[in-house]
Amino acid sequence: MCAVRDVCVIGLGLIGGSVLRAASSAGRRVWGASASQEDVDAAVADGFDASTDVAGALTRAADGDALVVLAVPLTAVDDVLRLVAAHAPNCLLTDVTSVKGPVLDSVTRLAPDARYAGGHPMAGTAESGWKAATATLFQGATWVVCAEEDEGGSDGEPDLTAWREAAALALDAGARVVPLPALAHDGAVARTSHLPHLLAAVLANVASVGGPLAGALAAGSFRDGTRVAGTRPELVRAMTEGNRAALLPVLDEALGLLGAARGSLASTGGLKATIDAGHDALVSLTEQQGAPRTPVTLDLRAPDAREGLLSFGQRGGWFTALDGDILHGEVA
Amino acid sequence: MCAVRDVCVIGLGLIGGSVLRAASSAGRRVWGASASQEDVDAAVADGFDASTDVAGALTRAADGDALVVLAVPLTAVDDVLRLVAAHAPNCLLTDVTSVKGPVLDSVTRLAPDARYAGGHPMAGTAESGWKAATATLFQGATWVVCAEEDEGGSDGEPDLTAWREAAALALDAGARVVPLPALAHDGAVARTSHLPHLLAAVLANVASVGGPLAGALAAGSFRDGTRVAGTRPELVRAMTEGNRAALLPVLDEALGLLGAARGSLASTGGLKATIDAGHDALVSLTEQQGAPRTPVTLDLRAPDAREGLLSFGQRGGWFTALDGDILHGEVA
Missing domain, CATH: 3.40.50.720 (NAD(P)-binding Rossmann-like Domain)
Incomplete structure (x- = not known):
């Protein structure tokens, strides 16, 4: 060889x-x-x-x-x-x-x-x-x-x-x-790359409804959350549309979690489940990324x-x- | 005085x-x-x-x-x-x-x-x-x-x-x-601060389903999109739950836009409307923030x-x- x-x-x-x-x-x-x-x-x-x-x-x-x-x-x-x-x-x-x-x-x-x-x-x-x-x-x-x-x-x-x-x-x-395996790759990037791009687009869209005020009050959370909405649209379309089969169920998961948060806020006034789970997930991921490697x-x-x-x-x-x-x- | x-x-x-x-x-x-x-x-x-x-x-x-x-x-x-x-x-x-x-x-x-x-x-x-x-x-x-x-x-x-x-x-x-006015403030921060926190939590949750692989494949879009999920949960709950009346319609807007993207991807295979609008919104906001001020x-x-x-x-x-x-x- x-x-x-x-x-x-x-x-x-x-x-x-x-x-x-x-x-x-x-x-x-x-x-x-x-x-x-x-x-x-x-x-x-x-x-x-x-x-x-x-x-x-x-x-x-x-x-x-x-x-x-x-x-x-x-x-x-x-x-x-x-x-x-x-x-x-x-x-x-x-x-x-x-x-x-x-x-x-x-x-x-x-x-x-x-x-x-x-x-x-x-x-x-x-x-x-x-x-x-x-x-x-x-x-x-x-x-x-x-x-x-x-x-x-x-x-x-x-x-x-x-x-x-x-x-x-x-x-x-x-x-x-x-x-x-190919499908494991496609599922993982749907979660860690394609969904983030779509959420950034949604967030930028929702903010723009707020007009010039949104620019004056934009917090760090907003700047972080919208940054990749600045990527060239044809690149984002190529990767997300090309990964349709893997992205659809991931979009459904996100819609389900966001809908559950909406329902909980409307009915009980609480967002504990959503916020605690998101925090724990990020902490786990960060710990995993920082863990000693063998x-x-x-x-x-x-x-x-x-x-x-x-x-x-x-x-x-x-x-x-x-x-x-x-x-x-x-x-x- | x-x-x-x-x-x-x-x-x-x-x-x-x-x-x-x-x-x-x-x-x-x-x-x-x-x-x-x-x-x-x-x-x-x-x-x-x-x-x-x-x-x-x-x-x-x-x-x-x-x-x-x-x-x-x-x-x-x-x-x-x-x-x-x-x-x-x-x-x-x-x-x-x-x-x-x-x-x-x-x-x-x-x-x-x-x-x-x-x-x-x-x-x-x-x-x-x-x-x-x-x-x-x-x-x-x-x-x-x-x-x-x-x-x-x-x-x-x-x-x-x-x-x-x-x-x-x-x-x-x-x-x-x-x-x-108080309600204009509450609506604006729902868009530019509270929604970003909830989307970050949802994104971290969706990624954690992907297990350790998510950590290995996490792209910059993912790190940006989840960063504020690391905020102390009690702070995030205090601001989001306290702004329930203004946050609910903003969550509905986000759910509507994400649902429309999901529908478009499933039916036509295209995400052009979502991605182009998000890109245009961010460009407009960035131009506005960089514009000369009088x-x-x-x-x-x-x-x-x-x-x-x-x-x-x-x-x-x-x-x-x-x-x-x-x-x-x-x-x-």
């Missing part, structure tokens, strides 16, 4: 461009392709091997068994997967979109022979396009790399090749890797490696290094 | 103690009383005139026409107002609790002859009690001082004596003064001074100085 596998990135915006730069900085041979002439021109001007010939880039990946990274918006994934099926049907494949279940479904449907492990680097800036890309964007960030419980090589042995390659790229970029190693060649990965991720663990087939990480 | 009127503070916790210290630092004669022996002992140890004899402190205020400041929790206001009616029935009176409509109702009912203008200094810390009090707590803070549209002296002239005295105290403490003066002796005050507050204006009867402020 090649420790410095070549990397082919399709899509050269902020995330794709940063992946290309980070992989290159880590000493890998890299090339990229994008439908955006502007991003390609900017990448070439910065000395990178980039073109608008996506099919050609994929053919080259197939010839050299490179890792292909899909870094296009969710709405463009299916089109690129059709090109993967045509030009690099058996390639090692990962992606960097913010939802994982829908992309897994698309890969299964459109490029079923690809050796795929989905990814989600949780990093970004308010900027977009190649010009905003940096080799250090993912330093210290969390990067989910997906594995499913029911996968396995045809001989019953664990086939973690694609997972290993996607994780090695994330680690090369300086990220910490959390292994999760070093862990995991051998990817072990028969139960897949189960070990997934159990480790669900417990809130992450990996920080890959040494041969040995992962090094920590968990609370 | 005495420019440095004496100040009698009832309640010597964080807010009352800070009012006493700030008024003293501004050169006023001050004394305080509290049912808390601990706070009184600490105040006396710091060289202040304080006792547990609330009735005596009020009698002294009545004798010297001092400004009485109620700085007790909302749940204790009625009991202290009965003492005001008994020992200083005509006194100049203000308060520093976080809701204004319920206190105005209590004053009207229990101490109807007091010359009252409610106040709400929007400042605080995570600490409580006299030992946390400082003379600078209100420097740069917003301090709402209430006036009602239908008030007026018995001869039809504006009677802004109580408003003037409460505002002068706030300005002495370094705050900026926003004049508002200096304004207002003569408290003018026949339309009350209307001028209230219109100014509703437009998001605040006052920063009082020179004789002339207020100096700014508005966007």
